Structure formats: C-alpha cells, structure tokens
Amino acid sequence: MDITQSQEGDKLVVSVSGRLNTGTAPQLDTELSTVVNEQDALVLDFSDLAYISSAGLRVILSTQKAMSRKKGSLVVRNCKPEILEVFEMTGFVDFLTIE
C-alpha cells in the first residue's frame, strides 16, 4: 500500500493505492489521525485502491466521525466498482460522501 498527499486548493487529497487490509490499515490510520487535526476538508482518493477489508473500513469510519465532530468534510472519490460494492454492502454509502 502507498499513501501520497497533495493539496488541491483548500482540500488535502490523500491517495491510497494497493490493498488496505489488517496489515496496512494502521499505517493509514496513523497518517490520517494527524491529518484530521490539521485539515477541514479532506479527500480520500481511491482510484488505485484494489481491496478494502473491515480494518480499512474502520479507519474510514473513525476518520468520518472525527471530521464530523469538527464539522469538517470528508469526501471519498474515484472508487473502483469492487470498493464501491463493499461500501454499499456495509451501508457505508449512507454515511460517507462518495463521489
């Protein structure tokens, strides 16, 4: 898994590629938990994300909660069909802003 950050206007885009599973989720968790404190607008770009496990969902869930608490925004975008399928199956589509 690779994580890259880039600024798009006032939004910080975090691109995650590869597989987000039990092994790699803690790395994203660490990275996002610092970012959450500094940013009001966060975009997760999953265009190169091949797989997401429940551990990855947990990171997204806690990030969403943290952003909601500080009245910031979190957008998940460019999900592949199989990732989108996971979000749909788990009901995350109701809860996340997916573009």
Next chain:
Amino acid sequence: MAPEIVLQFALATMLPVVATIVFFLLQRKTRFGGLGFWPQQIIIGIVFGAIAVFGTEFGINAYGATMNVRDAAPIVSGLLFGGPSGIIAGLIGGIERWFSVLWGRGEFTQVGCSVATVAVGFYAAALRKFMFDGKKPSWIMALAIGVVAEVLHLTLIFVTNMDAMKQAITVVRACTMPMLLCNGLSVMLSVVAAMLLCGESLYKAPEERAISQTVQTSMFVAVLVAFVATSAFTFVLQTSLSSQQVAELLRINIDDVRTDIEETSDANLLATTRKAAERIGSVKAAKTISLKDLAHELGVSEIDVIDETEKIVASTYADFVGYDMSSGEQSREFIPLLDGTHTEYVQDYQPMSYDQNVMRKYAGVAIEGGFVQTSYNEQEFQAQIGSQITGMTSNRHVGEGGSVIVCNAQGKVVSSLNNEADGSLQDSELGSAVKASAPNTVFKSAYEDVSVYGMYTRTEAYLIIAIIPQAEAEFSRNTAILVSSFMEILVFAALFAVIYYLIKRLVVDNIRRINSTLGEITAGDLEASVDVRSNEEFASLSDDINETVAALKRAIAETAARIDAELVYARTIQRSALPMVFQTYPPHYDYQIYASMDAAKEVGGDFYDLYLLDDDHLVFLIADVSGKGIPAAMFMMQAKTILKSLAEAGLEPNEVLMHANDELCANNEAEMFVTVWMGILDLRTGDVRFVNAGHNPPVIAHAGEKFSFHVVRPNLVLAGMEGIPYKQHELKLLPGDTIFLYTDGVTEATDLNDELFGEDRLLASLDARESQSVESICRGVHGDVEAFVGEAPQFDDITVLALRYVGRKDNDEA
C-alpha cells in the same frame, strides 16, 4: 642551498599533493569515479609512477648519489588510492631509477634507491590494508609514514654499500635531512589535502576517534618520546666518548713530538759536555784551562767546574765562582754526580737557579774531583738543535686529516705537515686559540680554513700543536648517532606496527565482531550467538552476552506460553458462547439448522446465533466484528449479548438493531464495528423479517433449484454511528428452501495467487450440495474454501450458517 635547488625540491614535494587533489576531484565530480576498481588503480598508479620518475630526474646529484623526492608518490598513491596503485607507482619509479644511471643519475645508490622505491609501494599498500583498513591515516601518522619510508630507503643504501661504508655514510648524511623532510611533508600534505576535500576536520574530538586512532596517537607520542630520549642519550654518550678519543689522539701525538725534541736536544748537549769533560780532565786541571776559549770552541755559553764541596770552583762567568749548587732547585739536581750514583745528567731548558729570568739548558758529566756542566743559552740552543727539529713532523698525520705543528720561541713555524706552512702563527686564529687556552687541553679553532680541534704543549722553548679537523673527530660520533637513530626509527616503527596490529586484532576487530552479532540479535535473530574467544576478556564478554540473550529468550518463551495458555482459555469461552447444539428438545421437525465458526487466530470476531423466541419464531443471525483477536472477541461477546437480550424482549429485528447500535456506540472508544444479518423466521408461514446491517447478502435456493443472492439495500454497520434507523425487510421461505449465511471470510478467502474465492465459487459450491443436509452444506463449503486457499495463510474467520425451512403439515399444528 641555492634557491633553484630549494624550488626544485619544493616542486617535487608538492606534485603528489596536487595529484591527490586532482584524483579526488576526478573521482567525485567526473565519470572517472564510475570506472571500475582496476582501471582506476592502473591510471592512478601510472600517474604517480610518472611523478616518482620526475622526482628522480629532477633530483640533485651529490657524492655519486641522487638526492630526490621520489618515494612520496608511491606512498601517497598506495595510502590514499589503494594498494595496487601504490605498487604500480613504486615499480615504475624503482625500475626507472635502475636504468637512470645510463643517463647520469647516481650509480652509487642505484640498487638501494631502486629497491627502496619498489619497496615503499608495497609498504604503503600493506599499511593501507592491515593498519588503516582502507581508511585515511591521520596527518601526523602520514608524516611518520613518509619519514620511516625514507629511513628504510637510506638504510638500504647502507646495506647495499657495505664495502664502501665511508662513502655510504657521507651520502646518507647529506641526504638525510632533505629527503626525510621533503618526502615526509609530501605525504603529510597529501593526506591533509585529502582530509580537507572529504570535509574532515584535522582535529578529531575524542568521541569521534576510533579506538585504533586513539591508540595510534598515544603510541605515536610514546614512541616519539622514547626515540628522542634514546637519541639524546646516544648523543651525550657518543659526544663524551668522541671528545675523550680526540683528546687522547692529540695528546699521544704531542707527547711523541715532545719526546723527540727533548731527546734530540738532550743528546746534543750531553755530547758537547762530554767533550768539555774530556778536555778538562779533572777539577785540579781546570784552573790551567781557559774555560772561555773552550766554551767558544764548543759553542756553549757557559762551562762550570764543580768540586766535591758542591761549589763552583771555575766558570766562564767569574761571578759564578763560589756558587753553592745546593742553594738552587735547578742546580741541586746535579749534585748526585758527586757521589758517583750518576756520571751524566741533562736538564730540560728552564730558568736557571742563579737568575730566574735567564733560560738555560744544562748538562753535567762527572770528572775526577767533581763534575763539569755546560749550558746553552737561547740562541745557542736553537742554533744547535733547531735544524734537527725543523721538518720533524712533516710526515706526522693525526688521524687522517690532522697534523702536528711546531713553532720556535719566536712563534715561527719550524715544522708542519708537508712543511707547507712556513710562516708564523702569531696573527692566525690557531695562534690566538693557543694563547687563550691552557696546555694539554682540547680547544676549538680553525687552521687553513678548516674547523679543527687542537691541543698544545711547550717543551725546550718549542710550541707543539696537534690539530684534527672537527668533521673527522666527530665522524664516528655522527655515524654512530645516525645509524643508531635509523635503527631506532625502524625498530620503533616495527614495534608500533606490531602493537597496533595486535590491539586492532585483539580489541577492535573483536568489538566489531561482537557489534555485528549484537546487530543480528537486535534485528530479532535471538539464535545468533557471540563467539569471540581470542582472549579471556572477550570470551567472558561473549559468554555474558550469550547468557543475557538466553535469559531474554526464556523470558519471551515464558510470556508467549502464558499468552498462549490464556488464548486457549479465551477460545474455549468464545466457543462455548456459540450454540453448538442444533436440535432442540422437544425436537422441531419444521426446520433444520447448522452453523460453524473457524477463527483465523485463537479467538475470532465472527459469530452466529440461533434461538427460538417461542415455538413459532426462530431467530438466526450472523455477524462479523471489524478486526480480530482478543479485542474483536470481546466486542463480539458484547454485541451477541445485547442482540440476544433485545430480541428476547420481543422487539422487531429493526428495533433490536437500532437499540443495539445505540448501546454499542455509547462506549466504543476502540471504534470497532460489527456487520450483522439478523432474521426472525415464522415457522408457521416461512416468513422471514430481517435487517441487514452492512453484511454480505444471504444466498437462498428453492428445493431442487439453484442458489441466488438475496440482495437488499443494506443499512450501516452496527456501532458505526449513533441514532440511525435500520430498515426491516421481509422474505418468504417455502418448505424445502435453504438460506445460507456467511461472513466475508468465505468470499474473500485468498489463495497463493491472491485470487479471491468469490461469489461464483460460493454459488457453485452450494449448488453442488443443494440436496444435502444443512450440516453437509456447511462442511462442504468450508471444505471447498480450505481446498481453494491451499497453502496460503488464513487471514479471516470463516463462519457459515445454513437453515432449511421444512414447514409444518396441516395436522402438525403445535
């Protein structure tokens, strides 16, 4: 030294430094650095070899040798750029030196110089490999390396010229200072340049120094002190020895000449006195002879006749008649002639007793009734014996370049080596030195423009001076000091190298070995053991480290065993929380159910549940907690308990999940969540009211037909967000229908090629067993998943639940 020679040497000294800078820059800034090891070594070797040749060709010829700065180039090359380049440069420089005699380079040192230059190339290579491990030496070490190399070189000149030691020593003495200085400086400055180019500081703080460097520096200081002390001692010893030898040599020569002069003059006067005695005959006859005439005839100034009363009875000087011989010290010496103990006696030229201001030389011969004495005055003395003294020392060599000079009372030189000096010493430096010093002591002066040591004495009014050139006098001392210094430098250098090598081998290398093993241990290889047994200290250190690691290993194993035991316990608890008995009592024939959970770790996060609310209502659910292990297991127990208590309170599935969600959200600091598919089957009708909280859709098949997914839009996972509603759905099972629930451990089971088991394989696996029992279906799917995964590790819990609705016959009303 002439300015052009200084310039020539300075240039030869600086060339290796410039080459060092050039090669360092080439290696770093250009593609030269990208060349392989050997091409680089060869190019560097050839360039430094050319510099060595330059050193030879621009050396200075002296004493049949060629003074030069040739050795610095191979040393610098070998030390800084690698052994092979130093050896190549040494070979080029040495071979060229061998043939350079053909075009006029010094032949005397041909062998010594050629061999030395080849040798220093190997010397530098060996130092780099064994002493400095390919690193740069410190600058002070570099200076010492240059100096030791030149000492080796000059010693080789001795060794190869044993049959012409004197010339060898002259050559070496002339070469020592310039060659030691220039080659030493050249090597040192090259190292300084290299250090500066590498951005290193010339001074290193203690914590930046390797042990080997500290040892080097301390040992260097100790060796230097020892060298200076022994050299100073040798110098003092040799100086004292040499000045004693000089004094001895001068004294022997002076004594020889003095004896010659005295014997000559004694013999002369005695012969005259004998003639006088013969003519006079006896004391009685003395009165009949004119002593004045006789004195004139014999060429003496005085003739006295003394009788047995010890008084002068007749004399050429009337005043002397009646003089008592025993009244003066000089005259008393003749009295033994009266008692017959001696018949002849001769005195040195000295002041006479009668008048201390008058110098006389007396001799006496016994005659009947007394004795006769005659005497020369100054003029007569010199007239009589001067001719014999003249040229007396013309063949006398003192040492090799020294001589004896004899001057008469007027200060005129009467005898010297080869009779060259025929003048006076009156105004010369030697003359004034004689005046300024005491007889029979060594003084410093100059004679014929050569610095000399001298010693003088006086006899019979003659001044005898022996001189020896200072250079000759000090030759043996200087040679001794030179040779012993060389030997000391070589011995100390060898000692230094051996001790340094031993320390490095015994301490530094061992520390490195231990460090590298410690590195392996730190990296997690607890099986690595330290085994440095070359001495007692390291053996004990090795044992200590191994024991520590062993203790650590034991502690880890014990902890692991404890955790394992606890996990086994936790697994048992978790297992017992899942229903394992699928038939109720009294038995229900209107449905069949089977489920299983296979945790990836000892404890898992998946669970299922099934229980009858009453005779007509069966609750069945499957759930998957995010995460695994102990935290997931604990969360699972909590979720399972809450769901069951809410369901048994008679709530609808959507209400159960809504309340459970709120309760689980309340204290969920770990931010875990759980997906749940929960249904309540009405056993009378086959209606199922269910809620899907983010779980995989179930698969359903009518009797004899194929399985298909039953998809509804799922709600958010449980414990994801507080206060959200859950939508309840319905489906209808016909008798014979089978519903299969599973977790993503089934569909996302992965084989070694990272391929997922997937939904299609699940459907195929189910379809193949549609007609079998629910237990067979569950076991079959699980078996297919395991077969698919093969050798790949299981990452997720695998949980399955199969329910077949049998339905009630009309008369079966419970």
